[in-house]
Amino acid sequence: MTHASTGLLLGCDFSSAPSARKPIVVAVGRLRGDEVHLDGLETFATLDGWQHWLAAQPAWVGAFDFPFGLPRELVETLDWPLDWEACMRHYASLSRAEVRQTFARFCAGRPVGGKFAHRCTDGPAGASPSMKWVNPPVAYMLHAGVPRLLAAGARLPGLGGAAGSRRVALEGYPGLLARELIGRRSYKSDDRARQTPERTDARRALLAAMEAGRSRLGLRLVPSRVQAQALLADPSGDLLDAASCLVEAAWGMLRADSPGPGYGLPPDLDPLEGWIVGA
Numbered sequence: 001m002t003h004a005s006t007g008l009l010l011g012c013d014f015s016s017a018p019s020a021r022k023p024i025v026v027a028v029g030r031l032r033g034d035e036v037h038l039d040g041l042e043t044f045a046t047l048d049g050w051q052h053w054l055a056a057q058p059a060w061v062g063a064f065d066f067p068f069g070l071p072r073e074l075v076e077t078l079d080w081p082l083d084w085e086a087c088m089r090h091y092a093s094l095s096r097a098e099v100r101q102t103f104a105r106f107c108a109g110r111p112v113g114g115k116f117a118h119r120c121t122d123g124p125a126g127a128s129p130s131m132k133w134v135n136p137p138v139a140y141m142l143h144a145g146v147p148r149l150l151a152a153g154a155r156l157p158g159l160g161g162a163a164g165s166r167r168v169a170l171e172g173y174p175g176l177l178a179r180e181l182i183g184r185r186s187y188k189s190d191d192r193a194r195q196t197p198e199r200t201d202a203r204r205a206l207l208a209a210m211e212a213g214r215s216r217l218g219l220r221l222v223p224s225r226v227q228a229q230a231l232l233a234d235p236s237g238d239l240l241d242a243a244s245c246l247v248e249a250a251w252g253m254l255r256a257d258s259p260g261p262g263y264g265l266p267p268d269l270d271p272l273e274g275w276i277v278g279a
Contacts, residue, residue: 007030007059007060007061007253008028008030008057008059008060008061009028009029009030009031009036009060009061009062009246009249009250009253010026010027010028010054010057010060010061010062010063010245010246010249011026011027011029011062011063011172011242011243011244011245011246011247011248011249012024012025012026012027012062012063012064012065012172012242012245013025013026013065013174013238013239013241013242013245014064014065014066014141014145015141016066016137016140016141016143016144016145017140017144018044018045018046018047018050019045020045022190022236022238023043023044023045024043024044024047024050025041025042025043025238025239025241025242026041026042026043026044026050026053026062026242027040027041027239027242027243027245027246028040028041028042028246029246029250031219031250031253031254034213034218034219034220035219035220035222036219036220036221036222036246036247036250037222038221038222038223038224038227038243038246041227041230041239041242047144047148050148051148051151051152052152054148054149054152054154054167055151055152055153055167057167058166058167059166059167060166060167060168061168061170061249061250061252061253061256061263062154062167062168062169062170062245062249063170063171063172063245063246063248063249063252063277064145064149064169064170064171064172064245065172065173065174065241065242065245066138066141066142066144066145066146066171067119067127067130067138067139067141067142067171067274068142068146068156068159068169068171068274069084069087069119069130069142069159069270069272069273069274070087070091070119070130070131070142070272070273071116071117071118071119071129071130071131071273072119072270072272072273073117073118074103074106074117074131075087075272077106077117078102078106082272083272084159084160084271084272084274085150085159085160085161087272088146088147088150088160091142091143091146092143092146092147094143096133096140096143099133099139099140099143100133100139103131103133103139104133106131116129116131116132117129117131119270119273119274120269120270120273120275121171121269121273121274121275121276121279124276124279125173125175125176125276125279126175126176126179127173127175127176127276127279130142149161149169150162152167153165153167154167154168154169155167155168155169156169156170156274157170157261157262157263157265158260158261158265158269158271158274158275159271159274168253168256168263170248170249170252170263170265170277171274171275171276171277172244172245172248172249172276172277173248173276173278173279174237174240174241174244174245176248176276176278176279177206177210177215177217177244177247177248177278178206178244180215180216181205181206181209181210181214181215182202182205182206182209185198185202185205186198186199186202187199187202187203187205187206187237187240188203188235188236188237188238188240188241189235189236189237190236192235195235199235200232200235203231203232203237203240204232206240207221207228207231207232207240210243210244210247211223211228215247217247217248217250217251217278218251219247219250219251221243221246221247223243231243248277248278249277251264251277251278252264252265252277252278263277264277264278265277
């Protein structure tokens with residue numbers, strides 16, 4: 001593993017329908033030793049703005065908080081292409097209404113408690129099924145996000161994208177870090193009525209643990225004092241989630257040369273489903 005000062009790292013908290021009120025947030029930083037230095041926080045009120053910014057950076061390793069693939073069981077049942085890029089092209093060609101109707105039909109024929117198909121990574125990561133279209137609507141996030149990563153010239157290790165590209169996109173998941181560091185405590189809400197002192201305290205505990213490097217990723221987040229205040233003051237948790245993804249991106253970058261697809265991803269990952277980095 002190399003511990004020199006390394007290239008640009010990105011951590012992205014994503015929205016499939018960004019706005020000025022609820023933008024996409026990208027934490028930008030660099031790795032120095034075991035410290036992930038937070039250099040800045042970029043916000044994007046449009047998907048186009050986000051995509052163009054990513055494309056304008058010549059080289060980065062980023063962790064993005066949305067799924068990169070659908071469950072193999074779902075794809076096979078729907079008789080969609082089993083090649084990842086072909087499957088994503090087909091998926092992107094559908095409207096959100098068509099996605100919802102198709103997935104709802106799939107779920108309707110299945111038993112209570114087993115409505116959704118899962119990816120292999122969902123269990124170890126504790127993640128929502130990537131076909132969920134509500135609470136959280138990760139199916140729409142995949143639908144909006146993956147085609148734009150491809151259009152920005154990114155390479156998605158183990159899946160596809162621009163071969164040889166120095167823009168490397170990994171699937172991140174802030175919940176993985178949060179659960180390890182503060183258990184099931186809720187630290188964020190978009191609902192003003194639920195933005196309580198308890199959630200502020202949970203954000204403070206999560207940030208302190210990230211700064212101390214207490215997670216099994218073994219990396220310490222280093223924000224400035226002003227940045228730390230901003231991470232704590234954001235009741236939606238979007239800034240903190242972007243910073244969590246930044247740490248996951250750094251862990252992946254340190255393992256760029258690991259066996260298989262690299263970046264700490266399993267050598268035997270399913271090339272249709274993908275994998276959450278660090279899970």
